[in-house]
Amino acid sequence: MAFTALPVPSQAQTFSFSNVSIEGNQRIEAGTILSYAGIARGAQVSGGELNAAYQRIVASGLFETVEIVPQGNTLVIRVTEYPTINRIAFEGNRRIKDEDLAAIVATQPRRVYSPSAAEQDANAIAEAYTQQGRIAARVTPKLIRRSDNRVDLVYEIFEGGVTEVERISFVGNTEFSDRRLRRVLETKQAGLLRAIITADTFIADRIEFDRQLLQDFYASRGYVDFRITGVNTELASERDAYFVTFNIEEGQQFDIGEISVQSDLPEVDTLLFRDAIKMKSGQTYSPSTIENEIARLERLGVQEGLTFVRVNPRITRNDRTQTLDVAFEMTRGERIFVERIDIEGNTTTLDRVVRRQFDTVEGDPFNPRAIRQSAERIRALGFFSEADVNAREGTTPQQVIIDVNVEEQPTGSIGFGGSYSTSNGLGLSLSFSERNFLGRGQRLSAGVSTASTNNNYSFNFVEPRFLGRDLTFGLGASYSATEQEYAEFDTGRGVFRPSIGFPVSDFGRLSLRYTLEYSDILNTDDGDAGQIIRAEEDLGERWDSSLGYTFSWDTRRDGLDPNAGVLLEFGQDFGGLGGDTSFIETNLRAVAQQRVWNEEVTLRATFEAGALNYTSGRSRVTDRFRLNDSTLRGFEYGGIGPREFNDAEDVDDSLGGNYFAVMRLEAEFPIGLPDEYGITGGLFYDMGSVWGLDDATTSTTTNDILYEDFSLRHVIGFSVFWDSALGPLRLNFSRPLVKEDEDREQNFSLTVSTEF
Template sequence: MTDFIKGRRGVRASTANGLSRMGTAFFLSISTALIALPDVSAAQDYTFGSVVIQGNQRIEAGTILTYAGIERGKAVSAGELNAAYQRILASGLFETVEITPRGGTLVIDVKEYPTINQISIEGNRRVKDEDLQPLLQSKSRLVFNPKVAERDAAIIAEVYNQQGRLSATVSPKIIRRSDNRVDLIFEVFEGGITEIERISFVGNKAYSDRRLRSVLQTKQAGLLRALIKRDTFVEDRISFDKQVLSDFYLSRGYVDFRTTGVNAELTRERDGYFITFNIEEGQQFRVGKITTSSDLADVDADEFQKALKMRSGMIYSPTVVENSIARMERLANRKGLNFVRVEPRITRNDRDLTLDVEFVLSRGPRVFVERIDIEGNTTTMDRVIRQQFKIVEGDPFNPREIRESAERIRALGFFSNADVKAREGSNPDQVIVDVNVEEQPTGSLSFGGTYSTNTGFGLLVTMKEDNFLGRGQRLNLSLSGAEDNQVYALGFSEPALLGRNLRFDLDIGYRETQTSYANYDTTSIQFRPGITFPVSDNGRLKLYYNAESIEMIDDGSAVFGGIVGNEIAQGNVWSSSLGYSYSYDTRRTGLNPNAGVLFEFGQEFAGVGGDVTFSKTTAKAIAQTKILNEEVTLRASLEGGLLDYTSGVSRSVDRYQIGSGLMRGFSPDGIGPREIVYDSNGDEVSNDALGGDMFAVARFEAEFPLGLPEEYGIRGGLFYDVGSVWGLTDASAATGSVFYEDFSLRHVVGVSLFWNTPVGPLRFNWSKALQKEDEDIEQTFNLTVSTEF
């Protein structure tokens, strides 16, 4: 093998024979040319009657003569001969070139570069050949060029640099074959990962290093360093983190924030980096006076002022100002006021640290959208992208709306890159919007395991396609099987039904349960289509139809009481119902990044066919806020439900069971009405959890750091739950004693451990019931996948 490239930027090459031989040949060619022109100083011009070209095999003589640019019979100077030599050499087709005048004949002797027989990459285990080969400019059956190969080696090294392997080296080598061919080989030494050992900050007073590290995309190397890929040093990621850090402070009123520098120092062992962000926070500003003025006679400034959600005294955020401008512009469009522009004018008050905001309404330029051109979407249909625009051809041009549309296109997750730009159209008063996208895979097939302290271990197979047939539709198929629970579910979603802001969902499911806490098995089938649409900035309304069949089956393993026995005897029971649910979520507008409120209310009415008639009402309210410089999260929730049967009788599978999921500290059937059957000796024969027609639960919890390194992703928590489930419509079938039909509160306290792992956020709960009933079933430990509201 022959080395030919001298390393730079992590690209190393041996200093062996190939390049040395090429350099020697080049030197000899120059020397020969100089020796062949002994009279250059004496003779200024040459005239050649003929040109002889030697050594060329693939390249035509005419092509070489064209590069030389020397005509027969025309006088040329020594400088022009040298220029001809340089042109031939610069073509990149020849290893050596010699130009020798021999009387009236000019002899051009060349040695062609070999052609590449094949290209191979050796030593690469972390990055596959199929990922590297498309990046190379050197190709099989093309002429070998050392400079191109050098660039290819640098490209391969950069791929490894982006993975944090800064010590990776790439050595390009050649093996000479017959017929002036070579095999080009890139020998890769991948090296180890250069991890980030520590991320620290200088100049931060309002927020701790821990809080700021949680904002960054780059992470410190931690306990799971073999699985976490964001703890490697990548320059581009550091640049992105600087912007993220700036956005974090600006959204919290620190308008003077800036990053003065980022220092990256190698450890003594040169296997890690210490990253230090030097920042200046400045002072936190709040919103002062908010006013609205208008330069237009047909615009009432007071009406636009009332549409604002901003309030004096709130922490200033550019996002809030942007949302206010967008709200005003939408109001202008609804009123038929075209080309209204809203300009925010900020007045700084350093004495009381406030920013006065004046919104000035004026007439913008009369510019229209000529057309919207979409390119690069090989899979996704044009209409999916066009649905992200609230404007169409012929509408007034609004730069803000174009920016928001671009963000909506990127948020789809269908494209690795989405670039939206506006340019002048066929006339100065028209604009063409260009949308250039790059498709990326949107489907996945995953296999995994599940574990729950209630259902045990299970296998999960999920097939998901977020852009089904390029229509922007979502299709999910999941198969999960735990020890006591098998679920087969199909979900379909159309986010823009009929091209409008209507979301259509269809869920079809089949479930079999063999529960360890009940003396029966269940089989259920569900068909549930629904439509969701916005009713306000934060409000959504969903209308749905639900058809469900549930059968309770005697598993033959135990004795049960009269109520459960009567329910099993009913066999398969169908319910057909219509329902609605309303949700109000302040996180949709993001006016306060540290707090949020979620309210949900829904009702379901059965009796549209089916075997039963009932109404079911549920409500939930959750509030969350962060305190102590956003280190501690406080969360409170209140949830309740009412089930009322007017035809038929509710069964245990229909009534509320609030253990585990809704109230910690108890098993799934741990509290609520129960039927207990005793034999003649007073011994317990069966103990059946019946569930209740009503429930109410309040949950309070705090989440906080434990002082462990942030990269471990471990936090602690405390919680307090209080609640009850009660109510039983008909207990006439009971053959034993029925307990806890009436309202009775249970109180639980506990501690939690939150752990963000690569397989998902896990939550460990240890609890203790402060107040419970004698027959309640406690569950002092529970492991679940942690979720946020």
């Protein structure tokens, strides 16, 4: 016989409560707790539903402990409320101030304490330390119990040490050395000066920024196939240093091949647009060059009355010749207009300062490239810590709204500084500057500087968009009182100069100015001044009034070649618009720079010259050219040129000259020290002369006048450059090869300045 036992279904336990008792609540109403529990009186409730009610009350985040106890027909809910935060404090922090940490945490006093919120705040504080390179920082929230269910919330902080970048290396680079590539990066290696160099701190976000810098560096030099295959960051076993390795593939360098302009639009004259292109076949390919040409062609299209014409580059690759053919295709774009430009976040800066960075106004055709360029100009102002420019659809699909969201940052500063040079000695300075005066985008500065040989006072004001146009209006005033060391007299000189400048081409700029100048020669009786200086002092104070201009051509920053640049400046001042004299003063400066040997060495050639011709009146020592050690190294200020000399009467006065010419040739190169030290070396060869005096000047003395004629001096030497924590420092060691007997040598010169 067989017997089979059938299973009997079990019944889940259920509860039914006619009463609910809530215990332990002080601030929170019982009805609120019941709403979280979701249990109705008299309803059948299972054990699972009781557990769900428990979880809902816990999830509210209002209670430190929760307990649900069925007692017959009564459900007892016992809770312990989280305490109220009495105060928030920070302990152990030295690198970040309490007020800065208080701005990071979300928890506030007089609110209910939340463990999860406190933990999130601790993580946020630790992240702030991580951004400073202190990855070992730990933050622990602690509670100090007070009466009336209150607590003090204390964040105990262990800051830890700075995790530095011990070494930055590259794998796969053949065209550029590790040293050259490290100069591109924002992150620097740690070295002897790690206590004052903060760029050697490891910050993950900075490494990501360095990736983009490296990408841009190679792209601007024609390496279109360059890519970063990976960045390895290894933490040392002591957890105090990182080793960063960039794995890269350089690829081949490409030049620009054939250039053409193509269009299917009958109204487009392709020959006209082809002639407007500045880049040439054979030059190194660069994306920025292409962008500049596109902007130039689109501006020309607007001038020709072509609306909604877009320029799209089509690149054809020639691997055999390593060239890239560039065809600029001019097509008809979508008919989309700018509905309006909305600007938000500018609490100080006026709307018009931001708006004038746009070449586009309401109602113009929408050009995405022009909007991107406007966004870059807004960021370049330096008025905002954040500047986002975005386009969104307007009231119709054919319209867009440009949203500009900015965040202001401080633009003013007060500086206290010190300086030292072998020509002027020790000096102190006090300055004030504001780059966004009254939110109008104007620049205002004033300063006072004193040294052992001179005192200077200056005031400058610049309006970069005068009359709402691309005109720069400037107003400057200065006064200097000098105790001359090279001659037995003192001078006083004041200048008032309004000016206006404007661009005349992509690289050219013209400035016009009016100058009112006061000058005087003083205290010749206190020393052994010669007859010429005494006679010039007897002329008394003098006022000169002149109109002038300066034309400059500068390709050093915006040129097509990142390794070469040229600066040309030519200016003249015409005196005689009132005043006591009539004259023409001409100045010329030309600078050419080229990086060679994988950009490790910078070659620089500079030529400067000046001429002073009086048609009414005569020149004085305060007007004539006198060279200092920054113009011609190897000699004191006023150490060469015409001199009034009489050994018997102990007269040896530097008179300056009506003409000067100087050529400086120099090379700057690394000297084997780590780049983060900022120390480089240089060799230089200088040639120059100062000559020429008025006939009225030479006829006022019976003493000898030396070196009135052109006499070329030659100087050779070497320099040490140091971007130190005290400021840019330069040491020149020089030796004249060709000089005159009475020239005053200066074989060593040192300049350093800084502001605090």
